[in-house]
Amino acid sequence: MNKQPPAKINVPDELRDVLLEFTISYLLEQPPDVVNYAVEFFTKLRDNRGHQIPLGRKGSPDCFTAEEEAAQLRSDTRRKSVFAETYDPEKDDDADKPKVVYPKSDEQRARLAESVRNILLFRALDREQMNDVLDAMFEKKVSKDEIVIKQGDDGDNFYVIQHGTFNAYIMDKGEQKMIHTYQDKGSFGELALLYNMPRAATIQATSEGALWAMDRLTFRRIVLRSAFKKRKMYEQLIDCVPMLKTLQPYERMNLADALIPRTFDNGDCIIKQGDAADGMYFVESGVVQILVKGDNNEDVELKRITKGGYFGELALVTHKPRAASAYAVGETKLAFLDVEAFERLLGPCMEIMKRNINDYESQLIKIFGSKQNISDVR
Structure with missing residues (x-):
């Protein structure tokens, strides 16, 4: 008798939005007590229930984050976040250093701009910050069956798909389960970089393809520093x-x-x-x-x-x-x-x-x- 393949489990888009919003907020504030901060954060969110989350996104498979889903599926064995690489946007001595720029043709830059346009983490960036994102990403060619990231490894890069097909897998009770397929678009890898935690899923290419990649430090600096600067700037504007x-x-x-x-x-x-x-x-x-x-x-x-x-x-x-x-x-x-x-x-x-x-x-x-x-x- 053939064993039925396990049903694919999807975490609701709203849950992914809430977790990502909480993560960015926590990393910006760096409160001494994460539990109390979480209680306050989610209490305010509950009071505003029924409305859009400020950094939230409309549900879309194109914006799917495999690591976020995998982290939830592994809730019975998940690790606590370890902030071994603390990043304080206000004390970033490297912020004013010359930026690393990876040359791209006009066509490549246009394609990359279209690919990152709807990614949640980059939606709130202004024109100059978005140019920093485009400059900082480098191309990575992949071959069929190549493993791009492996569950349990340290996070090194964030990836945006240029073209190709990729499957996301997790190990659950000794069995490998496929949780998502990316087809020529999407992004993955941000959760491990934000949390400084091991990769929560394996991503494997099922065809030849190409990715745009951004290293860990640049990713954190752009995402967290831009969010920090945005909040401070708008607090001054509100004043x-x-x-x-x-x-x-x-x-x-x-x-x-x-x-x-x-x-x-x-x-x-x-x-x-x-x-x-x-x-x-x-x-x-x-x-x-x-x-x-x-x-x-x-x-x-x-x-x-x-x-x-x-x-x-x-x-x-x-x-x-x-x-x-x-x-x-x-x-x-x-x-x-x-x-x-x-x-x-x-x-x-x-x-x-x-x-x-x-x-x-x-x-x-x-x-x-x-x-x-x-x-x-x-």
Whole structure:
């Protein structure tokens, strides 16, 4: 009688998101008591249940992390994390040293940029940080049946698949189980580098292929240092926004983690009048021009917003389409807050934003000479 192959076990995407978010948060904070920190972290997460996790991702096989799943399947024998290679982003003496750059053709760079675009760990990077990622990755050719990483080994590299097919296996009760197959896309290897723990799974090529790799120290420096810099930068930005003074310290920290950097060049349209609202923006640097359509269908400037200002919130408050357009004046860096995070994090500021509707109405009266409905401005 043939033995039935064991059923493939999948860990829910939400669990992988939570574990990865907790890992990055812990490594940034380095609290003295991991258990108490975990209790506080997951208590806040429970209180915000039903909403998107700031660094979370939509479930997708392309973003699957085999090591995360394997670590859960091995829960009966898993080891405690050992931080033998402590990394403090604030005391990184190597951060200002010349970066290692692996040359790539324009075609290779474009393909790599597309491959890493939707990887959870890199989604919050700005343009300069993403260029650092592309520079730091080197190509690794693999042959059929080659073992790329082996369960139990120390983690050396993080990998992004350029092309090829790869299977992920774990040893469970003396039996090898396949837990995932990567087909020409995906990434693996980050969990061991973040946790400084042995590889939780084996990855084997089932065809000839090619990978993009990043070494352990560069990976940790880019991921952890960028997350640290992002939080500090946005905490300073939040301090410049009077409306956000009403938030409690932990609310401001959560807001800083939820903001996503976006860069626009001169003349770029940021939001367009009539479009559905997907979020709001805070100005980190540069100038944003707000325009509304006049009676003759010509654009009329309503105002300009500089560092510390914000826009796009009223359409979220009123649940109506954008009633104005926003354009970048020169190179402009913004922090974007999506609609789900807006509803979750900015409840305490809602009354202030509603009061601002009257201010915008007064501005339109001055410009057009009559009262217009601006409850959906922006």
